[in-house]
Amino acid sequence: MNLADNVAIRLAVACVAFAIALNTAPVKADSGFPFGMLMTMEAQPQPGSKRIPNIEIGDNGEAVLELWCKAAKGQFSVAGNTVIFVAGAMEDRGCPQPKAQADDDLLSALGEVTAWKRQGDLVSFIGSKTLRFRINTN
Structure with a gap:
């Protein structure tokens, strides 16, 4: 075997190893809008509750x-990166006034959103205030 054949074989082996590494490398998080996903707001629960707002966005x-x-x-x-949210029907569950007001304020803030950005599993809706949601990955 001559030197040129040896170099060609080593190059071929390196190319195959590189191709295998590409196919087994971890997939980078999607940066598209989170259609078809459930997200939880980055916020503390209201006093006396463990509940934190979440949004499930369908494919459409x-x-x-x-x-x-x-x-x-x-x-x-x-x-x-432009987004518009239009609120639809709301179900009133006989909420205490502070929680009802917080819900109304959150829906109002979503209605004022004009842009969005995603960084991995974190989605920010940007408007009069920035609302941050984390995509549920479990």
């Missing part, structure tokens, strides 16, 4: 929100 932008006390539906429309 339809949303189901479990708020501090109430439940709501809505629709996300996304174009690039």
Whole structure:
């Protein structure tokens, strides 16, 4: 075997090893809008409760929100990093006034959102205030 054949074989082995490494490397987190996912708001529970708001966004932008006390539906429309949220029907569950007000404020803030960004499992909705949600990965 001559030197050129030896180099060619080593190069071929290196290429195969590189290709295998690419196929087994961990997949980088998706950076797209979280359609089809459930997210939990980064917030502390209200006094006397363990509940934290979450949003489940369907494949077409339809949303189901479990708020501090109430439940709501809505629709996300996304174009690039621009987002619009339109609130739909809200289910009033006889909430105490502070929780009901917190729910109303959260829905209002979502309605004022104009942009979004995603960094791994963290999604930020940006408007009059920034709302941060973590994608549930379990």
